[in-house]
Amino acid sequence: MEWGSAFITYESNPAPLWSNLLCVSVPLTVNFKVIGPDHPIMVSAGEDARLPCHLSPIMNAQEMEVRWHRSKFSEPVHLYQHGTDQAEQQIPNYQGRTELLKDGIVNGSVVLRIRNITPSDHGQFICFFKSSSFYAEATLELKAETYNSD
Incomplete structure (x- = not known):
């Protein structure tokens, strides 16, 4: 069997290679809003509170940082x-009292449950x-009500 060589010739100038490439512009930053209830969450002392918030547009938040804080971001x-709850960084007043409900996190929706x-x-x-x-971020208002038994 004998091997040969093949030559391709063009009758006219071919288009430059770069003209055949499709340029796609993909945004590097996906902006979103955090949305919480527009009314205070009313809870009686001793009960559990559920503080909901979600992303708009809907997106997966499993790989995001989700931080609930009061006046100080660092507390x-x-x-x-990193995909897990970081209990060791929690302020002492809330240790053992909170749980992040992540049932809807793939749709950008979470609920912070605060016990007692x-x-x-x-x-x-x-x-x-x-x-x-x-x-x-979004700011939510929690109203902890106390009842007097008179």
Whole structure:
């Protein structure tokens, strides 16, 4: 069997190679908003509170940081990072009292459950989401009600 060589010739100038490439522009940053309830969450002292928040548009938040905090960002009420809850970084007042309900996290929806609400829990909570390139937050109001038995 004899091997030969083949030559391709063009009758006219071929289009430059780069003209056949399709340029696709993909945004590097996906912006989102964090949305919480637009009304205070009312809970009686001693009960459990559920603080919901979600991303808009809907997106998977499993790989994002989800941080719940009060006035100081560096003092988390609850921290979810690298796919797990980071209990060791939680402020002492909330250790053992919180749980991040992640049933809807693939759709960007989470709920912070706080057990055994006390009057000191009354006030603002901030729900913060951070992706690799963007972050946003929403502020929620918790009203811890106490009842007098007269």
